[in-house]
Amino acid sequence: MNKDNLKTILLAGLILASIFHTGKLWFGNLSGRNFFYNLWVRNGFDAVNYTGEPIYLLQPRRIIINFGVEGGAYTLLKSSKEEFKMAKEEMTELLTAIFFKGEFIKEDNLNWKQILSQKSILFQYSGVIPTEGLVTDGNKLISKIPRFDQVLLVPSKNGGQKATCYFIDEGYNKVYEVAVKHDSMMLYNLIDEIREDSSQILYISTKQSNMNQFVNNVFLPAFNEPPVYQKMVMMDPVMSKGTIDEEKLEQIVNPLFMNPTLKRKQQMEDGTVYYIEGSIMVKYYPTGVIEYIDQSSTVKYTRMSFIQAYQIAKGFLDKHQASLSEEDLLENPMYLSGQRKTNAGWEFYFDFRLQDIPYVFSGKIADQVNMQHAVKIVVEEGKVKLYRRLTWEGQRSDEEYEVNVSYLQALSEVINQLSAEGAQNIEINDMYWAYYQTDFDKPLKVYWMVRVGDKLFPIKACS
Secondary structure (H helix, E strand, O other): OOHHHHHHHHHHHHHHHHHHHHHHHHHOOOOOOOOOHHHHOOOOOOOOOOOOOHHHHOOOOEEEEEOOOOOOOEEEOOOOOHHHHHHHHHHHHHHHHHHHHOEEEEEEEOOHHHHOOOOEEEEEEEEEEEOOOOOOOOOOHHHHOOEEEEEEEEOOOOOOOEEEEEEEEHHHOEEEEEEEEOOOHHHHHHHHHHHOOOOOOOEEEOOOOOOOOEOOOOEEEOOOOOOEEEEEEEEOOOEEOOEEOHHHHHHHHHHHOOOHHHOEEEEOOOOOEEEEEOOEEEEEEOOOEEEEEEOOOOOOOOOOOHHHHHHHHHHHHHHHHHHHHHOOOOOOOEEEEEEEEOOOEEEEEEEEEEOOEEEEEOHHHHHHHOOOOOEEEEEEOOEEEEEEEEOOEEEEEEEEEEOOOOHHHHHHHHHHHHHHOOOOOOOEOEEEEEEEEOOOOOOEEEEEEEEEOOEEEEEEOOO
16 A cells, blocks of 8 residues: 555545544534444444354243142242252253254144143243244254243153153144153252152142133142232332432433443423433333333344344343343343234333242333333344333332132132123133232232233232
8 A cells, every 4th residue: 555545544534533523522412413423333232142042042931840649739930049040941951952853753732631640840931932043953843843832841760761842832722742862850850859848839730620711721829828928119219209319310221322421311391301322212201111212223124033033132131131230220030921023023021020929010000101011122123122111129028918818719709700790701811929019109919810811800819
């Protein structure tokens, strides 16, 4: 390269830098005003990049231990316990082995009594999981199992024997049986260890118990000694006596910007705070909600499988959560509670767990915060376009109480209420315990949540 060419390149570089810095001096935030801004500052939020097979990202909503006794006896693993983590990791290894070297046995109609007759572990997921893309180079097995929402593993007692897996698609009443030679002794032994723990709450299966008013197989606690729970309260650490704690708010929103020092802030009369940097806008609502919006657009439509979109959503959420955890903020455990495919991409919903059971808020609160779940993430064009999240933290109170209303009592209350309204042939879709909040200023207590179609009926679990 001769001297004249080098001088030309250096001169061009100085001119571009001059334009960029002049724009900063004149306009402050350069978004939408200076073409050269995006050459230096990349807008958006880098997500966590995961390596390995995508199937490792799958997180079961519940893990149920089946002791394999006549008549059925089950328990739920607590998500905060080491046993839950171990079972999840072992199952992920086994699922990977299945999709690479598993032997497809047969497709059959779902018969819960038959498949639950053996000692096993059931992994329940939130919604239907399409198998497309779960492994990068699996065998033809994946084409024979289009989707599933649960996986039942029958582990082998000896390491050299085959383990059997049942991929369950409850919506279509289908089950796909697969065998794989993989060491599952650890999971077999885990079942025996948990069975010896007398403190576990035992559950029944509605299908095994012929409770025909349940559409799906639901596991219900049947206890002799009522369990004890603490009352809880939800607090927004950003709000203190009606005043915004700006330091904590900045700790929450700053990780969402590529260059937070360049963001601009504006507060409206209703208390809503806007932050803008380039094409990224983050809002904080005084009801305790943050909203991240990526306003950039890509003309090209990017088709994504469930697992591709979930990788993007999960990576985004995990990176933000890691930043919050460093500040000891918003550390409620979360789980994927639902997903929905849209014309433009995917939506994912996450909810909190408090003391190992789900947190649910009332329709009244949902209307005030314009959210049905604790977190909503929209993935389009290969990136997160929208991220809405409650900035609430669950805190235990000193007050304890017994959960002494049985599932039969709660079920009767719902059925009587619907029957009085003229409903017939009532079908129950789901039933579980949750920490339920009726209003902003009310404490949380454990309720029975009974789902009938699209409607959720909260019934007090303590008399």
